[in-house]
Amino acid sequence: MRDTATDEGYVTADGRKIGGVAMEMKNITLRFGGVVAIKDISFDIRWGEVRAIIGPNGAGKSSMLNVISGFYHPQEGEVIYKGYRRPKMRPYQVARTGIARTFQNIALFEGMSVLDNIMTGRLHHMSANLFQQAFWLGKASREEHENREKVEKIIDFLEIQHIRKTPVARLPYGLKKRVELARALAAEPSILLLDEPMAGMNVEEKEDMSRFILDVNDEFGTTTVLIEHDMGVVMDLSDRVVVMDYGKKIGDGTPDEVRNNEEVIKAYLGVAHD
Amino acid sequence: MLYREAGDFKTSYVADSQTFPIKFDRYGYYFLLGFAFLVVPLIINDYWANAIVVPFLIYTIAALGLNILIGYCGQLSLGTGAFMAVGAYASYKMMTGFPDLSIIFVIILAGFVTAAVGVLFGLPSLRIKGFYLAVATLAAQFFLIWLFTRQAWFYNYSPTGMISAPTREVFGVPVTGPRASAVSMYMICLCFLVSLAWLARNLTRGTLGRQWMAIRDMDIAAEIIGVNPLMAKLTAFAVSSFFIGISGALLFTVYLGAAEAGEAFGIDKSFLVLFMVIIGGLGSIFGAFAGAAFLIVGPVLLKLLLVNTLGWPTDLAAHLEIMIIGALILVFLILEPHGIAALWRTIKQKLRLWPFPY
Secondary structure, three states: OOOOOOOOOEEOOOOOEEOOEEEEEEEEEEEEOOEEEEEEEEEEEEOOOEEEEEOOOOOOHHHHHHHHOOOOOOOEEEEEEOOEEOOOOOHHHHHHOOEEEOOOOOOOOOOOEHHHHHHHOOHHHOOOOHHHHHOOOHHHHHHHHHHHHHHHHHHHHOOOHHHOOOEHHHOOHHHHHHHHHHHHHHOOOOEEEEEOOOOOOOHHHHHHHHHHHHHHHHHHOOEEEEEOOOHHHHHHHOOEEEEEEOOEEEEEEOHHHHHOOHHHHHHHHOOOOO | OOOOOOOOOOOOHHHHOOOOOOHHHHHHHHHHHHHHHHHHHHHOOHHHHHHHHHHHHHHHHHHHHHHHHHHHOOOOOOOHHHHHHHHHHHHHHHHHHOOOOOHHHHHHHHHHHHHHHHHHHHHHHHOOOHHHHHHHHHHHHHHHHHHHHHOHHHHOOOOOOOEEOOOOEEOOEEOOOOOOOHHHHHHHHHHHHHHHHHHHHHHHHOHHHHHHHHHHHOHHHHHHOOOOHHHHHHHHHHHHHHHHHHHHHHHHHHHHOEEOHHHHOOHHHHHHHHHHHHHHOOOOHHHHHHHHHHHHHHHHHHHHHHHHHOOOOHHHHHHHHHHHHHHHHHHHHHHOOOHHHHHHHHHHHHHHHOOOOO
8 A cells, every 4th residue: 555645646557647635534533422433534535536435334434424524523533634634614614615525315406407406516606796696797697607607518528418407306316316416516626525426326327427437537637535335336436445344444445455355355244253 | 389499599508597588488578567667557547556456566575575585495484574564664764764765765775674684583594494483483473563563662652553654755756645646656666576576586596596495405415515504594584574674665655554563564464475475386486476466366356256247245255255265275286286386387388389299
């Protein structure tokens, strides 16, 4: 495994540039009353990489993602982001620092069209005040159409042009997942968090989604953190993998390293007790 | 056949995001505007203005306001009557305190005063949701009405406890007080309604409107993608109360002329506006118009039909009228739970394909 504290990045076998450390989780412990969801976990995320978090059900993966996106505040440990210790922030403030995410159970705004959902993702790129918006003066309408152009690029990219104006409630599951990815991408995030982007999809939809995740990483250089249960997908997509079990980190490294890690094999396959 | 978008190509995002993307709608809208501004003033008389048109215009403003709060931002409120009272009493205090101030400014300022009060009573929305919030706003209803009926400063210590609007003129034409004509009352309400509906449309189509709807549809997800719930909810309360305040100010100054808080702005008004919003369609500007029309114009038309056309006795007609309106509300809600606006959308969808729906 590489020593992340010293080196400033490397180039992967397929020619992508991986940068220095973007975010570092230091000794994170998260408790809910007496339940310890995350126990003293440390790992880092590098610029431009696809970082996976895997583990059996209830391992604390989603809690970890919620810590990164500011929804949970760990009792111990700190999050170092872009070189600085992140103070306690509300989730919307974290979003404004360039962290966007999708949810395990789709969390789209059902009453709005696909276009409006994705436009909502761009809200911190828009700054017209209440009065400018009320009178639709210069800035408000200009911003609206500039951002619409950006959103249309993402719509093209994810191939959802045909459902642009469809109310989200009417879409099938697979497309909803894609719209949610589009909404997260619309924010032009520095770090993109994907919570089980392929849960409940068939093989074809999984292939599509995998291609989109790789394309996003390739095209925009977006740092991606993903939680996924499909091992084939995880091993193919990610550059490095963190393995969690019962709130603890039991493995961290490239897919090959993780695959051969004994602890990981134990957690996944179980081990005979004497 | 006339009603379709085929052949009407949009070549820019500006054109694509306009309010009425279909030509037929656009012309219909211009036609209605022209009719309201140019034709109605010529034919309106006192009866029509007082019975239907002016209350319809005023309640549409209130319904627009409440629709922003409930329909767009998802925050339930039962304080509408009290917020209308705030608008009315604020305009009364300003009219008597600053007699030289133009009535237009008085009404707009009354809207701002109500917005401030609305934000204050909207603060609980940061902690409580849904029906519990509705109960909290009920506190506003009772407290404010108590304030306006018990604190003599608000009604300038008048012995009756009533407030009455002095005559005020716009361009030399009296719009309030006993000398105001039907046309002037109609025109001032129409101008306010059209400009406020335009503001409501602008606010709901842009980023602020999307933040409101995001809070409505899923508040936790909204916060995680960057919506500040405090700002979104309080701006919704402010804008909504601004509209409702203006409607209250117009109701008092232009329509009623004299009012007493408990009677004119009681909880029944809160429910009336709430029903307008629900029947018209939550989260739709058109819905506010449709709901107000249904609940204001409907009873009067029924009365005209029963009493004037069929010659039934007035008291019987009055009872039947309530029953029929009640039954119609049920029918509408069963037929289309999302209100008249949704029904209208379905009709338009069908019209688009007519006469070859395959």
